[in-house]
Amino acid sequence: MSKSARYEWRDQHAxxxxxxxxxxxxxxxxxxxxxxxxxxxxxxxxxNGQMEIPTRWTSYS
Known part of the structure; x- marks a missing residue:
């Protein structure tokens, strides 16, 4: 997952x-x-594949 895709996913999730x-x-x-x-x-x-969702991530909260 690219850095920009990760940011896009994070923004959508937020x-x-x-x-x-x-x-x-x-x-x-x-x-x-x-x-x-x-x-x-x-x-x-x-x-539709317009957004890539990470299979795993680390939460620091």
């Missing part, structure tokens, strides 16, 4: 996490729709 946090803090139908749309975009990108 965006999805932020949407989830927003929904958990303010659960309403608008936030739910935003989360579902973000999850679909993430899944479609992975399925």
């Amino acid at each position: 965006s999805l996490n932020e949407r989830m946090k927003g929904f958990l803090q303010n659960p309403n139908s608008e936030q739910l729709e935003a989360v579902v749309a973000e999850m679909r975009a993430y899944a479609d990108a992975a399925r």
